Amino acid sequence: MSSNPFAVPGLDLGLGTSTPVSEESTFLHTDDTIHEVIIVGSGPAGYTAAVYTARGGLAPLVFEGSIGAGGALMNTTDVENYPGFPEGVLGPDLMGKMRTQAERFGAQLVADDVTAMDLMGEMKTVTDSAGVMHRAKTVILAMGAAHRKLDIPAEEKYSGRGVSWCATCDGFFYRGKDIAVVGGGDSAAEEATFLTRFANSVTLIHRRNELRASKIMVSRVLEDPKITVAWNSRIVDMSGEPTLQSLTLEDTVTGQTREIEVAGLFEAIGLVPRSELVAGQVELSEGGYVKVDGSSTRTSLPGVFACGDLVDDVYQQAITAAGTGCRAALDAERHLANLTRDPS
Template sequence: MREIIIIGSGPAGFTAAIYAARAGLKPLLLASSVEAGGELMNTTEVENFPGFPEGIQGPELMMKLQEQAEKFGTEVILDDVTSVHLEGDVKTVETGYSGTFEARSVIFATGSAYRKLGLHDEERLSGRGVSWCATCDGFFFKTKTIAVVGGGDSAMEEATFLTRFAEKVYVVHRKDSLRASKIMQERAFGNDKIEFVWNSEVVGISGENAVEALNLRDTVTGELSELPVQGLFVAIGNDPRVHLVHGQLDLTADGTIAVQGRSSKTNLSGVFAAGDVIDPHYRQAVTAAASGTVAALDAEEFLAALDQAEAELHADDLVPAK
């Protein structure tokens, strides 16, 4: 029986593991067999994570977080969780190859996945001009011409933010009107650096070692065209990874795991959540790490209360009857 199992290996998961391990809880962290390290494994330079003034590569940052967690006693297994049973005092976690594990508490730090266009070149040029996070990568596009794909609030927010760095920002949208809120539309329409490309979808990305142009198709006429850009930001939404907890944990209207206030406590005792899987707004490595800290401290407090209750019950059993 484990004290704590952490599901997920991004900044939230590994930070929770560091804190739990330093508390002597000997956590088991289950990282994906193919996506260990989370979204930062697809990021090149990370310049906004505290403590690295010269920046650090995303994969290197995740390696350091894992090393730190293991240093204090975290056991890391690269395997995929296939199902969980979270009700009751004993939580059960089943994996694809490593068997079934039991624990008194579980932390979900499964993150979220950016929606992608589904193009081959999108993956090939990831980190070479293709990005899903303006806050993370916008700085690298100073004086460049870039494009943002999407028509919602997140796309307008990304495009507006990127005008701080880029010389020109195209917003490519498959329709002739936006679904973004009125205030976000007004900000984008009022920005001289933003130009809209209506009724268009990206069907290809050109460039050998970096993005050079987008191949567009008119959604009304079918006509093909090319848009020269040096960067592409895909802002068509993201999906929290909550498939394991459907029917067990309460979810918010945004589809994230619901927690109590600023805590990591879910609707089930002994089950906690942290990182992007509870955060539909900020989705930054540093906020995920902070959230992982909260989850570990909440879990530690929960386990301590359990131990105290069991000790008191045992003490009562030892009191001789009068």
Template structure:
């Protein structure tokens, strides 16, 4: 073994709620974890404004502030937080080899993958500009702020239908923008949406622009069949066209589903590779909440600790 290559016991890849929670647990266990933040230090919560549904913050907290608290807590117990992107891995043998920023190599007895997932966006300038000011990719996270208002959601799959149904419970009206003449969702979800009097489906429509200067005031649409343009007055615009797990770099070695989410063994964070664990949104395409990500981060650290003990590496 090359003595010049750094050797760590626990390497954590990603710095959202899952990664930082794993770091807290691993550090408290005396495992000296090293955490690489990835391209978006703090994860998706750094582009979220108010967070009111995470336990322990009775008055709510700003997403970036919350992730700064997570980082400070992880560092307090001895986690070494580094800025860098994992660009290559080799899980073919123990210990595992990882390359950072195409230049730095290190080896790790255990690896915790917490790279998260990124919401898919329409790619509109106005969508990006108003992100966090009425534009959101999570109705469960942000719908509460627009209770009693009229809102719009774009998408035609199960997620869009689920979020439209959720919004209909707290909002005055929900416009569902669908670019085709049918929904891709399961039959039961379609029935739930189409029978809901508070949801109006706008078939064959595409979003041209999200309206508003400092906050969302409406949305401009185009009818794909007639070419007609119209505007809706809404207080929020939700994008529900899917998420992309940030797992591409692991595909050669790690088992994933057809959408790229890492498959873990039931009741654990174990992957198909011994000593490699996955937590947070990189392996969760169902809940995608900060609190569930943190929970699996705890699980991953405990799984890694047990693995090291079994291998007599702790």
């Protein structure tokens, strides 16, 4: 039984089982191995890089993460714009298929977190949660991006007690209740429409007077009788005991405040790149995204490549992440070939 109190009963994520991380794991005794490539992160970028490097005979070691294996798509409902799925596909199902494909070709998948990296030298080191250091000639960074938070004082208090960042994980628990979603892009629109399956009503809170979402998603939101849009509004406070019961909204035009009663809030206000482990080593943009060389995935350090939402502050789509994962794998293969080429 899952220890996650918000696990949806009967939901099969299709991820199979990863190499266990324990003292008995044979993996923990392979710290002397020099890997051709280590991939840090999963999701469309990491798994695609794993497929390509594994097919290339490089036996990649992939750190998927102990909790977030599969990346942000694990929190996504229907993915309707990924080629090859005319009827759409659930995010967890798509990630499960990618993961299975990578494993089939020989990728070594490990459900563990990376706690440190030393990428400066010719030989790269990646440290896992048990403190074991793993060496590699090349490293592909695919850590993705985390959900951006509202950063208001009460947010942490209600995290897991009414505030969520995953509609597919937690929507079930709000059956028949009034809830809210904050955001104005496709993710927020998708969360709002998905949550109408469970909730009595959904209030979509957006700080502007029009949504940034695609036309089809805007139409679905505006035409859904269960969804009300709170235009020109931002959340300034939360209240309730012991769980969330109401939100205080401030009008971004007039400054007036009002309170709405909700049992839950789902946040979909963008992403923040997970680049903290490589800050000070590879070059980052002002927004914290890893910089790459032109159309390649080469970072400022030789032998280190980056892909997916970790480098993309514009598109942030599953298909573009997968594409950069492919490019990172090919760039890494080319780098390794150059290392072994006879200089004469």
